[in-house]
Structures are given as structure tokens and as C-alpha cells.
Amino acid sequence: xxxxAPIAPAAASVLGGQRGKGMPYEIVGSEVxxxxxxxxxxxxxxxxxxxxxxxxxxxxxxxxLYATDADYAFPLIRQIGRRLNLDDQQIDDxxxxxxxxxxxxxxxxxRRRDYTPTPNGPKSAPPDAVHGKASAYSAYLRxxxxxxxxxxxxxxxxRRLFLGHSYGSLLGTQILLTEPTMFSGYILGSPSYWYDHxxxxxxxxxxxxxxxxxxxxxxxxxGQYEETRPGDPRYAKEQNMVSDARRMEKRLRQRxxxxxxxxxxxxDDEDHLSIAPRGFTLGLKHLLAAKxx
Numbered sequence: 001x002x003x004x005a006p007i008a009p010a011a012a013s014v015l016g017g018q019r020g021k022g023m024p025y026e027i028v029g030s031e032v033x034x035x036x037x038x039x040x041x042x043x044x045x046x047x048x049x050x051x052x053x054x055x056x057x058x059x060x061x062x063x064x065l066y067a068t069d070a071d072y073a074f075p076l077i078r079q080i081g082r083r084l085n086l087d088d089q090q091i092d093d094x095x096x097x098x099x100x101x102x103x104x105x106x107x108x109x110x111r112r113r114d115y116t117p118t119p120n121g122p123k124s125a126p127p128d129a130v131h132g133k134a135s136a137y138s139a140y141l142r143x144x145x146x147x148x149x150x151x152x153x154x155x156x157x158x159r160r161l162f163l164g165h166s167y168g169s170l171l172g173t174q175i176l177l178t179e180p181t182m183f184s185g186y187i188l189g190s191p192s193y194w195y196d197h198x199x200x201x202x203x204x205x206x207x208x209x210x211x212x213x214x215x216x217x218x219x220x221x222x223g224q225y226e227e228t229r230p231g232d233p234r235y236a237k238e239q240n241m242v243s244d245a246r247r248m249e250k251r252l253r254q255r256x257x258x259x260x261x262x263x264x265x266x267x268d269d270e271d272h273l274s275i276a277p278r279g280f281t282l283g284l285k286h287l288l289a290a291k292x293x
Contacts, residue, residue, distance in 0.1 A: 027075055035148050037140040043103035046145060047074045050153065051081075051093035063094045063159035063288060064149060066141070066183070068115065068168030070098025071107060073280070077163070080281050091288040094161075095153055099145070113137075115167035117174050117203065120196040134171050135178075142182055158184060161287055165189040165276050169220075173200055173248075176216060177207040185217040187283030190226060190272050193244035204248065208255050215259035218252070219286040220245055221279035223270030234271065242266055 018025060030049045037044060047070050051062065067073040077096055084090040101110035112121060112129050119132035150157060162183040164172040169188035176186055177200075193200050207214070227242040229235035249264040263286065267278055 027078060030074075030078070033148070033152075035145055037144060039140065040136065044140075044145075045100040045103070046070075046149065047096075047098035047100065048149070048153065049074070049078050049096045051095070053093050054095075054154070058154075061154045061156040063092060063161060064097060064153070064155040065094050065161045065163055065284075065288075066097045066099060066145070068099050068164040068171060069107070069111065070100050073163070073165070073168075073276070074098030076277060077280055077284070080277065081284060084281070084284065089290040091284050092290055094288055095149075095155060097145075097149055099141070111167050115164070115171040116195060117170065118196045118199050120199075122195070134174050137171070138175050138179065138182075141175075142179065146182070161185040161187070163187040163189070163280070163283060165279070166192050166272065167195075170195055170200065174203060176214070176218065177203045180214055180216050183216070185287040186219070187280070187287060188218060188220045189279040189283070190222055190241060190275060191220065191245055191248070192239075192241070193248055194239045194241065198244065201248070201251065204251055212257070213259050214252070214255070214257040216261075217287060218260070218262040219283050220249060220262070220264040221275065221282060222264070222266055223272060223275040224266055224268045225271040226275075236272070241272070 027049065030047060033046050033048065035044055035046050036042065053060070054062065065077070067077055074096065081091065081094065081096065101107045102114070109129065112125060112131050113133045114137035115134055116131045117134050121129055121131035125131070146160070149155060160183050162172045162175065162185070164187070166189070169191040170193070172186050172188050173191060175182050222242050222245040224242070225234045226236050227240050228238065245264055249262055252260060252262050265282060267275055270278060
């Protein structure tokens with residue numbers, strides 16, 4: 001009697017759980033697409049998750065949230081978004097798009113290059129590190145990623161949102177101050193406004209010199225401990241990021257842009273590494289609050 005072939009693990013599903021037999025864990029309902037950058041020649045991927053209601057509502061269009069640092073942020077935001085609506089509808093259903101690092105690169109090297117505004121990186125970076133290609137990466141998002149997602153999914157292009165943390169929010173701020181209508185809302189977490197002697201403040205001044213409006217909703221979060229306080233180990237050792245975020249919020253408010261809504265929260269008992277899950281949750285509530293609430 002011939003030996004039986006091993007049974008292949010079933011695909012992961014909401015009803016059937018994970019595949020088992022040592023196979024990698026999957027995020028059920030997610031998809032991965034290769035969306036390379038034809039200008040730089042780099043390979044990138046986008047991770048996409050649609051809400052449960054997507055299949056049963058073929059005429060419905062959904063807000064779409066683009067998140068940087070997808071290796072970390074994508075699975076976290078996916079689960080936060082689902083849990084917020086377990087008991088009642090706190091936020092609108094949305095399509096989540098995770099923006100990957102460049103293929104074959106570490107996250108650190110990819111984000112240093114793609115998320116920063118100038119080539120003048122910090123002294124702590126490796127000597128061969130490349131910085132300052134955020135404009136090129138933003139063009140890749142605008143010309144390749146956004147059209148790809150809009151073509152393949154039922155997105156509400158009037159509710160296109162951005163989420164970034166640390167260097168990712170530096171990228172988001174640059175987009176806000178150069179091509180603000182790429183996104184209608186921005187979640188900017190623990191922004192690294194110290195970068196290159198506060199270069200982003202110069203970009204803010206340049207935008208204000210030529211514009212009388214900034215059409216966007218902006219939610220910023222920062223942790224209480226992202227500020228220096230000598231002698232207290234809970235606080236940052238170098239950068240005063242709380243002061244930087246407050247100063248940027250003040251600058252934007254003082255411009256009196258009629259279409260800008262900006263909110264900043266300093267979250268207690270949080271530092272640069274602990275704050276993201278809480279900040280993501282509050283950001284989703286700010287930009288995607290269900291209309292029924």
C-alpha cells in the first residue's frame with residue numbers, strides 16, 4: 001500500500017484559525033502586493049487589509065489609511081481598528097495600507113533615507129547612512145502607491161489618511177507642508193522635529209510664505225517622557241521632542257489657516273518606544289470617529 005502524502009495545512013481563515021504544522025503566522029484577510037519604484041529601481045511592497053464589511057457591500061467605498069513602518073505598524077493597527085468596533089461602532093470601517101521598507105534593506109537604513117527631509121542625518125547614524133530622500137519617496141507614493149490602491153480597492157479618495165511615527169511622522173509633516181492634499185488627514189506620532197537643527201520649521205515657514213490655507217486634519221501625539229529631565233531615567237537623554245511638537249502646533253495654529261484642524265496630545269507615562277499603540281488608537285478615534293457617535 002503506497003504511503004499517504006502529507007496533508008497540506010489549510011489556509012488560515014477567520015473560521016479555521018492558522019495553518020499549523022510549523023507554518024508562519026498569517027494576518028487573516030490581508031494581502032501583499034509588490035509595488036516597485038520605477039525611478040529608484042527599489043522594490044517595495046504594500047500590505048492591505050480590508051474590513052469585514054467590505055465583501056458584503058460591493059457598492060460601498062471606504063476611507064483608506066496609509067501607515068509607514070509597516071512591519072510593526074500594520075498588524076498593530078489592524079487589530080486596534082477591529083477591537084475598537086467589537087462592542088459598538090467607535091470608528092468607521094477603513095482599508096489599511098502598510099508601507100514596507102525597501103526590499104533587501106534593514107528597516108533602519110530604508111527609513112533613514114526615505115523618511116527624512118535633508119541629507120544631514122544625526123551624528124549617531126552609521127558613516128555610510130543615506131538620508132534626505134523623502135521628496136523622492138513622497139513622489140513614489142503619489143505616482144505609484146496611491147493609484148495602485150485606488151485601482152484595486154474601493155477607496156474613498158476624499159478620505160485618504162496618513163499615519164507615521166517618529167521619522168515616519170517627519171515624512172508625513174513634509175508631505176503636509178509640500179503636497180497637503182495627498183491626504184486629507186494626518187496622524188503624526190512622536191515627530192522627530194529635532195532632525196537637522198529643526199529643518200521642518202524652515203519648511204513650515206516656506207509653506208506659510210506662499211499659502212493662505214492648509215486643508216487638512218492633523219492629530220499629533222507625543223509621550224510625556226520624550227523630553228529631557230536630568231537625573232530622571234524615565235525621560236529622554238537628548239531631545240526635547242515635547243517642546244518641539246508644541247512649537248510646531250503653535251506655529252500652525254498662529255497661521256490661522258481656515259481649513260486646518262490641528263490637535264496635539266501629550267500622553268502621560270509614555271516614552272518614545274512605548275507610546276505608539278496608544279497614539280495609534282487615539283489617532284484612529286480622531287480621524288475616523290463613527291458619525292453615529
